[in-house]
Amino acid sequence: MEPHNRWFIAVTILLSLLLAVMPLPYNWLWFRPAFTALLVIFWITRMPQSLGVGFAWLVGVLEDLVTGATLGTHALALAVLAYFSLLTYQRTRAFNPAQQLMWVFVLVGINQVVGNWVHSLSGKPVPGLTFLWPAITSALLWPWVVPWLNSVAGRLQVR
Template sequence: MESGQGYWVVIATLLSAAVLAVLPVPHALVWWRPEWVALVLVYWCIALPHRVGVVVALLTGIGMDILEGAVLGQNTFALSVIALLSVGLYQRVRLFSLWQQAGIVFVLIGIHQLICQWVQNLEGVGTQQPLFLLPALSSALFWPLVLSLLRGLRRHYRVA
């Protein structure tokens, strides 16, 4: 990406993920909602580690904290940690099979969920049930679709 060319694709996908993150879902599916923003961020950190990393995660996290009304820093910290891990692991993750990648995504999103749950427990609003890890499972199951869609966008718009 010379001088920011193609960055609009990254921004547009992160904004789309933020919209998906706050769309209303039926009460029965609330715990199963994938962590769309984290999924998209993980993809871009693995695909373009030299362009998308902790700084993008910090800015995205601040936006998500404001959008969700969370404690300022909750998503910022969680997304920054998984961006740091993703950028550190990108060479290995690229070599894994699709389902091995989904396993890594499960762990990364699980770490994201644990950090958010920890902050919520400090606030006194966290859940005492392990249901907060269900988004990690649904995110891992959606990984093949997200990977295929974002890879197609990246190739179509020649984002490098």
């Protein structure tokens, strides 16, 4: 029996969690891509039969713990993102790169809206629409991340 090399999924998630807390200048914080959201979209689209909402929720709980966010904020947002990714993964695979970029913007935007909603419920001020910047930067990063991840996952035979 061949190994499935699922450790690569864990490594990419750990890398995304590190990038989520990487120090940045204050003016750049709003432009940080939502790396974990990108990876959840990628892995669920690539392996919908194995990964789902529970996977995204677990990644979200880890992100809550690493970033110090209110427990459940990222978990809920990533679970919603995973749900929509699972609903549309077959169509998403057939999209051309520009359509995929727009769909990633929509998915990460939904992720950011849910996260911002939970953040505002805890009584913290909401800074207008600046919370959507990560959706733009994540969508712009998508065309570079996907080919690289597909290449490495293909060579490692991640299934």
